[in-house]
Amino acid sequence: MPDKRDVTLAVNGKTYAVSIEPRRSLADVLRDDCGLTGTHLGCEHGVCGACTVLVNDKPVRSCLMFGVQAEGKVVRTVEGLADGDTLHPLQQAFWENHGLQCGFCTPGFLMLAAGALQENPDMSDDDIKDVLSSNLCRCTGYQNIVKAVRLAAREMRARTRA
Amino acid sequence: MNWIGRRLPRLEDPALLKGGGSYVADRASKAAAVCFVRSPVARGTIVDIEIPSDGIIFTGRDLVDVKPIRPILHRPDYVAIGQPVLPVDRVSFCGQAIAVVVADDPALAEDVAEQVFVDIDVADAIIDFEAALALDATPVHPDAASNVLVEGRMRTQGLDKAFADAAEIVTLDVRSHRQSAAPMENRGGLAEYDAASGRVTLTASVQMPHMLRTGIADTLGMPESDLRVIAPDVGGGFGQKMSLFPEYVVLVWLARKLKRSVAWIEDRRENLLASAHGRDQAFSLRGAFAGDGRLLGLDADLRSNIGAFSCYPVTCGVEPLMAFAELPGPYDFAEYGVRSRGVTTNTCMMAPYRGVSRPTLTFSMERMMDVAAKRLGIDAAEIRRRNLIKTFPHRSPTGLVYDEGSYLQAMEVALDAADLPAFRERQAAMRERGQYLGVGLSVFSERTGYGTPAYAARGMEIVPGYEIVDCSMDPSGDVVLRIGSSPHGQGLKTSLAQLVSDELGIEPQRIRIISGDTDATPYGWGTFASRSMVIAGGASKLAAGKVAVKLKTIAATLMETSPDNIELKDGWARVSHSNQAMEIGALARAAYHQSHRFKGLLPGLHESAVYDPGGTFSNACHVAMVEVDIETGGVRIERFLVAEDAGVLINPMIVDGQITGGVAQGIANALFEEIVYDDTGNLLTASFADYLPPTAAEIPEIEIMHMETVSPESVTKAKGVGEGGAIGAPAAIVNAICDALSPFGIELFELPATPQRIREALRRAGVATYA
Structure with a gap:
């Protein structure tokens, strides 16, 4: 068995000290070592985006990054999106606009959109659709995901101004 | 409420x-x-x-x-x-x-x-299922004499006369390449x-x-x-x-x-390699048309590649026998001949995939209608008008009974919304500039919510179909519903809660649905074949209805009136035309804790019901408007319209979600997704970099309109709606592509219509395009 390394991760504002094989993906570390199973694995080769999390505020495919590479970085997963019982505007918009069916791809889409809107809160509708084409969904046909992100972006802009 | x-x-x-x-x-x-x-x-x-x-x-x-x-x-x-x-x-x-x-x-x-x-x-592996049909082909299974593992045949008596009387005989060979359902979770x-x-x-x-x-x-x-x-x-x-x-x-x-x-x-490679595939079919059709465009008879030879094994419990008959029975679709004609074979090969097993044969058979029938219309000089909508089922119940040549539907109306509604005259003007103007727009129609039926009779008719040893639902109200008035259906993304728990809320007069949030646990639910058949809303919904309504009767009896006893005078609504049992009322929670408590007061009633509030319907047909018309880039062979979908009749919609948001998601899979079927083996049976599309589900960039906004035909064949008045989107879309899109390319006389009969296939057709037609 390959040697394990001790790594300290900062995930959703909490510190996790884990002992992991260098070959272990960040997705596996989050799911199995940190117990954060909201991050899902759909393809494990970086295409579907179900495993998308934020690393230092940027959307990252956690299946394509080693856990050891996350040392010293700030990770945010879907579990860290809501503010206690209050849903994040993206989560609220997905709920109200039927932006999910089986829910398997949903965490990846939420984190992708959260990262993209953090970087550019004023994305045009076309830009939003373009960013969302990074990830795959098999149930919804995307229309309601795109709509939810557009409405959430509007809501988030309104809150910033207020 | x-x-x-x-x-x-x-x-x-x-x-x-x-x-x-x-x-x-x-x-x-x-x-x-x-x-x-x-x-x-x-x-x-x-x-x-x-x-x-x-x-x-x-x-x-x-x-x-x-x-x-x-x-x-x-x-x-x-x-x-x-x-x-x-x-x-x-x-x-x-x-x-x-x-x-x-x-x-x-x-x-x-x-x-x-x-x-x-x-x-x-x-040497047997990969090509047409070759596997050859008389001298090596059997894939040593214990089976030939590679045909199932075969359905029938021929009506008047078929030969229909062809003899025909003004036009349309012959076509359709090919649907293999696909994977590719759920996001393996x-x-x-x-x-x-x-x-x-x-x-x-x-x-x-x-x-x-x-x-x-x-x-x-x-x-x-x-x-x-x-x-x-x-x-x-x-x-x-x-x-x-x-x-x-x-x-x-x-x-x-x-x-x-x-x-x-x-x-499982990982994605295993899922694409070794779970199950579908839609690997080759259909040869001959249609006999009268001079006025009426379809007089249809003769079909249908081959489905069922892979290496037979899927349990529905068997390798699922695609061939569905195609056999349902090819006539929404059209009213009497004479039908069909031979439908399931052919085994050294490839991954075929199993049901959303639509099961109907995407291919709808594609076949709708391509045939368009080709016949062109030959006879009739408009594409008009030839459908002359052939669609108009009277109900309708009995198909294979004996299927279609309940009330709105085949013609759905098409007219979709056509109105599409504004074809304006489209044709724009199409003509853009052709002048070397841009090729096209519009395509697809009209189809979707048989849903069928119980044991339909499966028994296929000769299945394991006959699925009914659903049992247990409905219990606890002493506080909250409800637990135990179902044998097993939803996996359809929102069934929400829809059932809405249905039961109206029966019992309490809010959906007070209804908990338990599914997917064999220790905690009655024996049932899970979720497939657009059945759960119709069948589990029907059983839920019946079971909740029995609890409601009991609640009314208890309320009537306690408030000294007749059960007929009690209405359950908004959490209360109210006596009609009076101010008397009791909270439903108080009645529930009495049912358990004061049961001695209700003569002739068993204690508690626990009821079961079974529903085993014959089936009900949804119907829809899809209209696709596309632009084909003749240099790249790329197809852009400009508009996509759906006029759907699924009866009464329990939750319209969820219904629209089912349609939109189904259409997206239909678009994938039409343009993108294809499982490819090499000649030795090695899979070439074992990742999402090679097998290409569409993204948000490829799926347009889907415009949905609803009819609402109320059928006596469904106790909830809802029809199934899980598969229609996937069934209708490929035909509409390829018909639109062929309309766009009609200046070049191009007709496509192959799914998916990839850029490579479109460019090849253009080259054959003598149009300069990239090699």
Whole structure:
């Protein structure tokens, strides 16, 4: 068995000290070592985006990054999106606009959109659709995901101004 | 307050949105990891399997007592073949599991699996199913004389006369290439061994938990009561997760053998390689048309590639026999001849995929209508007007009875919304500039919510169809509904809660639905074939209705009136035309704690109901407007309209979601997705970089309109709507592409219509385009 390394991760504002094989993906570390199973694995080769999390505020495919590479970085997963019982505007918009069916791809889409809107809160509708084409969904046909992100972006802009 | 018909946000969503969903992999981290060693070749004899000394590894020789999976159809034209859970002597498709490794974690299990050496004496594989039909073709299965494992035939008496009388005979050969349902969550199972009871709990990403329990118990020869199957949150299925797969049998066998918990979480490569495929079909049609465009008769030869094995429980008859029975679709004609064969090859097994044959048969019929219309000089909509079913109930040439529908009206509504005159003007103007727009129609029927009679008619040994629902109101007035359906993304719990709310007069939030646990739900058939809203919904309405009757009786006793005078609404039982009322919670408490007061009633509020309907047909018309780039062969969908009749909509938001998602899969079927094998049976599309589900960039806004035909064939007045989107879209899109390319006389009959295929057609037509 390959040697394990001790790594300290900062995930959703909490510190996790884990002992992991260098070959272990960040997705596996989050799911199995940190117990954060909201991050899902759909393809494990970086295409579907179900495993998308934020690393230092940027959307990252956690299946394509080693856990050891996350040392010293700030990770945010879907579990860290809501503010206690209050849903994040993206989560609220997905709920109200039927932006999910089986829910398997949903965490990846939420984190992708959260990262993209953090970087550019004023994305045009076309830009939003373009960013969302990074990830795959098999149930919804995307229309309601795109709509939810557009409405959430509007809501988030309104809150910033207020 | 009525809850039916409201766009209620789903009760399922808050947990899923917060990362609180619980899929099988989320429960598996403490179990030993299982990895399957898979055949690298499509056909051959197993000479030896060399296993490393330091691993826990089993092969077919260790599982010789396990029976093969061998589903049965009681028809003379069906040849039953067995699928060994792990083969001993030969492999039948590339990716077939041939050994299983158990280790402490998945990475270690893969390390060990890589050290297993499989020596196979490779034979020539039979991949092309048309070649497999040749009389001298080698049989794929030594115990089957030919490669045709199921065959349906019929011929009405007047068919020859219909062709003799025809003004125009349209002949076409249609090809649909193989596809994968590709749910976002792959398959997976966790088998937990309980030392105290000796029972195994299998948690698995499946659509039919009860069927899985029976199938595994039969195969392993274990008491069915020693097995509990749980379908937790399931990340999509689309039919792929219906079948009993060898992997699940092996997991339960391992848990009992090793007396420990084991988990197998499939990866995407395995899913594309070895789960199940569908839609690999070649249809040859001859249509006899009268001069006025009426279809007089249809003669069809239908071939479906069913792969290496027969899927349990629905068998390899599922595609061929669906095509056999439903090819006539929404059209009213009497004379029909058909031969529909299921052909075995050394490829991954065919199993149901959303629509099952109907995407291909709708594509075939709708292409035929367009070709006939052009030849006869009739408008594409007009030829459909002359042929669509208009009177109900309608009996098809194969004996199917269509209940009330709105075939013609749906088409007219879609056409109005599409504004064809304006489109034709724009099309003409753009052609002048070398831009090619086209519009295509697709009209179809979707048989949904069918019970045991439909499956019995196929000769199935295992006849699915009914649903049983248990409805209990507890002493506080909250309700638990236990269902045999097993939703996996459809929002069924929300829809059923709305339905039951209206029966019982309480809010949907007070209704908890329990599904997907064989220890906690009545025996049922899971979720597939657009059945759950109709059948589980029907049983839920009936069971809740019985509880409502009892509540009214109790209320009438306590308020000294007749049950007929009681109305249940908004949490209260009210006496009509009076101010008298009691809270439903108080009645529930009385039912349990004051039962001595209600003569002739059993204590408590617990009722069951069964619903086993004959089936009801939804219908729809799709209209696609596309632009074809003649240089690249690329297709852009400009507009996509759906006029759908699914009866009464319980939750219109959820219905629209089903249609939109189905259309997206139909667009994938029309333009993008294709499972490709090389000549030796090696899979060339084993990743999402090669097998291409569309993204948000390829799926346009879907414009949806609803009709609402109320059918007596459904107690909830709802018709099924799970598959229609996928059924209708390929035909509409390819008809639109052909309309766009009509200046070049191009007709396409192949799915998917990839840029390569479109460019090839353009080159054949003499149009300069990139090689």
